[in-house]
Amino acid sequence: MKKLISKILNNDAFGNTLASLISIFLGLIVGLVVMVIFNRAGAWPGFLVMLQGGFSDGARGIGQVLYYTTPLILVGLAVGFSFQTGLFNIGVIGQFTIAAYVAIIIGGKLSMPASIHWIVALIGASLAGVIWAAVPGLLKAYFRVSEIISCIMMNYIALYLVNQLVHDTHYESTTAMSAYVKKTALMPKMGLDTIFPGSTVNSGLFIAIIMAILVYILLYKTSFGYSLRCCGLNRDASKYAGINETRNIIIVMLISGFIAGLAGGILYLSAITKNYKISELFINEPGYSIPVALLGMSHPIGIIFSSLFIAYIIVGGSLMQGYGFPVETVGIITAVLIYFSAFSLIFKNKVNKFALQFSYKESQKTDSFKNE
Amino acid sequence: MQHITKIFPRIVANDDISFQLRKGEIHALLGENGAGKSTLMSVLFGLYVPDGGRILVKGKEEKISDPHEANRLGIGMVHQHFKLVQVFTALENIVLGVETTRGGVLQMDEAREKVDALSKQYGLLVDLDKKIEDMTVGMQQRVEILKMLYRESEILVFDEPTAVLTPQEIDELIKIIKELAAEGKSIIFISHKLDEIQQVANRCTILRKGKFIATVNVAEATNEQLSEMMVGRKVMLQVEKDEPRVGEVALHVEDLVIKAPGLSERNKVNHVSFDVRKGEIVSIAGIENNGQHEVVMALTGLMPVNSGKISLNGEDITDWSVRKRNYKHISHIPEDRHKHGLILDFDLANNFILQSYFTEKFCNHGFLNSHSIQNYSTELIKQYDIRSAKGPDTIVKSMSGGNQQKAILAREMDRTHDLLIAVQPTRGLDVGAIEYIHKQLVRERDNGKAILLISLELDEVMNVSDRILVMFNGEIVANVFPKDVSERDLGLYMLGSKVGV
Known part of the structure; x- marks a missing residue:
């Protein structure tokens, strides 16, 4: 025993x-x-309600937890994946923002049949994320520019650029937000709306979980993943082994940006009510990427659970407002x-x-x- | 120190060790790597809190919680890698941290008087106004010793002090240490070189696998007895080998030049040419930082070459990538096993495939074949007798230095190659492991492989190699056979006298 x-x-x-x-x-x-x-008075009941989190609101509450979980898994993966390979993609916020804009434009401006519209919009969003991540990736690989600095710069460029672009191209002045995307571009529910009625959870959840599994396989089961982890754990030994670090840095940043872009696309295609708000502040969701990755120990499967936890706390926290917080x-x-x-x-x-x-x-x- | 016990992840580093140092004695601490010497000293310095036992200084029990506390109790250490500020003068380094100041202004004159007095008293002559970067290693070591004396340390710990010195410098150091003991200082001398222990120490405490084995009077013990106590079995101190059967040229280096970084005019490697033939062990001897490192980096492709040509079996490989050289051509046991040789957070299995993870043997269509990787690892572990707690799944970080080195050796020997470059393959290892690695090198030679050995240890160079090159100041200054030279001659070549090129 x-x-x-x-x-x-x-x-x-x-x-x-x-x-x-x-x-x-x-x-x-x-x-x-x-x-x-x-x-003092509201502390204990408020605390209990936060602990109950999504459960205090029945099926809809659980659905909302899953809805918040979706982008968290993806942004957490984007950061965790780069961590594991020795890079720090702090630019997830910028990649997410630029992808959100591309998703909104494709979803709002173009007309396509429902079966492919959302897919096209998602692909466009992911590619935007890839392009945004490519800049710090290339700078790091060829000129040894710290990816942290260039990522932060790219984040601000993305924020102000998207604010301006939304204002100029797809703006709803009554709400001071981006205009609606078309119904055909919304993420399909795939039956989740019948399980969790009234919530905005959608098929993006499945995409996020599949991505986590794919990243797991890539990192731990393939020779390419092996070489990535080598670079992450010991750069000198990787050089000694003849691993092409320059190429790895670029590919990692591209994949990380792809995942971050996917997150931005999925979030802004999730509901007709989800619109981009012009603001001086960064979007909330990708801001959770680093804690999600840390709490999940940068492991793809761990990130699924840490995302669930943080989403749960977010939903529970929002309910605390009822107790005077x-x-x-x-x-x-x-x-x-x-x-x-x-x-x-x-x-x-x-x-x-x-x-x-x-x-x-x-x-x-x-x-x-x-x-x- | 009584009944000291210290537990680390998966290992008991010190298991109930008692150690007693008398005033004015030189007490050697002998043990294999991973025997617990460093841990014991770290406990003494307050770097680790022991899980059991107590420390008595001058009969009084003391809790040493950090190095400052150790300094206060008069315990000082001369580290293997000196802790000196390169751009400061000797004097500045000596007073660093305990400066005398008046109204915030440094009072160097008082310090100078005190240091002068100390260096006269102990015969430690040092130019106090010279910068550390302009000093020889031996001089730097003297500065370290003066630093301890300036802090009025009564107990001096020398951590493998001779590892970086030439034979001449070692003689002087031993004289100094004896002088210190005669003046009433107590000295702990950590080493695995038995000859030195015989020369310098009064008593010797032997540790093995974290356990206390014995404390003996050195005068009453022979080298063979000491090494047997340390390793736990009889050891061959001499390498047994036949005459080499030398074949054709494998490695040919011609007029190799590597410029020093920055504006320095002197080349790091200055027009160096040499050959290594199949079936011979050629070693490059020399004091650290005379260009050996750069030669190895150039041969393995880790550093670009400014001019010159490297060819292997007649093929020009100067412009090949690291991977192309690694793959079926060159094996390389690197100088720094933690920095280059291993990924410490990986398990053994993953470390074994470091250069060959992409080959058909371990990889199908981009997917790792974990089955064959495991089998391969189990095989290597068995064949090279690598001690590991969990077999292929052992995280390398948790293994002892000797076994880590064995793992690298296993990997590099097993990979297909024509040339084996071994850089200080026995650095920091104990007699048992050294014996093993030397045997393997000789076996590899007898298999007709070309072997280039880079070593700072003269014993090793004399014992193992079939031919010796000596590097000084970026040039090869001697090309000799071991039977034609003495260690003393080699020491002179290492300081720059040219012969036989």
């Missing part, structure tokens, strides 16, 4: 999951403290939770150390039995 516990404790997947759970738990406690500070406070609390989730790496080390001492002590015990 003890042996079994020791074996489970020393299992990497278990350690990772436990570390994530511990950091979530601590985040929740600190979140509660923050809530007490802001609003202003929107800003809700933002702080979700941020605290996510902030803590980034500590999961620290807890991972703690878990490993504990597991170790446990098995050491056990082995001492069994040794002494032998001696007797």
Whole structure:
């Protein structure tokens, strides 16, 4: 029995999951403290409602959680994938934004049959993401320009460019947002609307999960993925092994940008009510990409679960407004939770150390039995 | 130090080790790699908190929680890789961190007096106004020692101090250490060179696999006994080999030039030409940083060549990519196994396929064939006796240095090649592992492969090679057979005297 516990404790997947759970738990406690500070009376009921998250609103609530999960999986994947290969694609926000615009234009301006319109719009969005990621990728590969700096620049270019373009080309002045996309361009529901009536969840969820699986296969099962992980873990050894790093950097950025673009396309084609709002601020969803990737330990499958968790907290957080918490406070609390989730790496080390001492002590015990 | 225990992931680095240092003695600490010497010293310096045991300094129990605490207790260390500021003078380096100031202004004169007095007292002559970057390694080491003395350290730890020195410098260092002990300092001398321990130490404590084996009086023990205690079995200290059966030229280097980066006029590699024939082990000896590193980088394609020609079996490979050279032509045991040789976060299986993951053997239509990778790994692990906790799934980071090196050796030996370049293949390894690696190199030679060995260890150069080249200042200054020279001669060539080219 003890042996079994020791074996489970020393299992990497278990350690990772436990570390994530511990950091979530601590985040929740600190979140509660923050809530007490802001609003003592409403803190506990508000906290409970946040914990219930999507479940407090029946099937529609669960559907909404899944709807928020969809883009989070994709942006998390885009960042996590680049992490694993030693790059930091912080430009997901810009790639997402530019892709959103392309999706809106193809969906709003062009006319096509319903069966292909959304596909064309999605492809266009993904390609926009690819182009936006290619710039920092090429700069990094050929001129050693830090991808972090060039990505941040590209993010601002995307933000202001899209603001201007939306205003000039596809604008609805009454709402100060982009004009509607055509019904033919909306993501098909594929039966999800009957399971989760009233929610905006759509087939994008399936695309996101399929992408996660594809990225998993690419990274861990193919020779190309092997060479990518080599570059990520030890650049010098990869050079020594004759791996073409320049080519890898470019391809990784292109794939990462493709996934980010897909996310932007899916989100802005998800419902007739989802429009691009002209603002000085970046879009919310891709902003979660880094915490999602960190909490999921950059592993494609882990990212699916971390996206679910963060979406759940977002939906739960929005319900807290009913207990006298202003929107800003809700933002702080979700941020605290996510902030803590980034500590999961620290807890991972703690878990490993504990597991170790446990098995050491056990082995001492069994040794002494032998001696007797 | 009594009953020190320290546990690391998957390994007990120190298991109930007791170690006692008397005042004024030189106490050697001997052990294989991964025996727990460094861990023990790190515990002494407060870098690690021990999981058990206690430390007594001058009879008083002390909790050493960080290196400052260790310094306060008079414990100082001369690291293997010096911790000096290159662009500072010796004096500045010595006072760094404990400067005397008055009203925020440095008072260097007082410091100079004190350092002068110390260097006279212990015979440590150093030009205090010279910058570190202009000094020889031996001089830099003296600065390190003065640094400890300036801080009034009573216990001095020398971590493999001779690894980077020439024979002449080693003699002087040993004299200095003896002087220090005679003046009442207590010295811990970490080494795996048995001859030096015999020369310098009074007592010697031997560790093996994290456990305390024995503390012996050096005068009463022979080298054979010491190495047996360290490894746990009898070891051959000499390499056994027959006369080489030398074949045709495999590697031909002609007029190789590599310019130094920046504005320096001196070439890193200055018109170097040499051959390595099939079935012979040619070694390049020399003090670190005399161009050997650049030659290897050029041969393996990791560094561009400014001019000259490299050919292998008559084929010009100067412009080949790293991958083309790796694939079926050159095997390379790199100088720095952590930086170049291994991906530490990968498991053994993934490290074995580092250069060949894309070949048909391991890859079908772009998909890795995990079955054949596992089989291949199991085979290599068995064949080369690599000790690993979980077989092919062992994360390389968790393995000892010796076994990591064995893993690289296994991979490079097993890959198809005509030329094997081994750069310091035994660096930091214990006698047992060194013996093993030398045997493998000789076996490879007897299989008719050309072997180029780059080493800073004169023992190794003398023992293993069939022919010796000495590099100095980017040029080859000697081309000799080991039977025609003594270690002392080699030491002189390494300092620049030309012979036989």
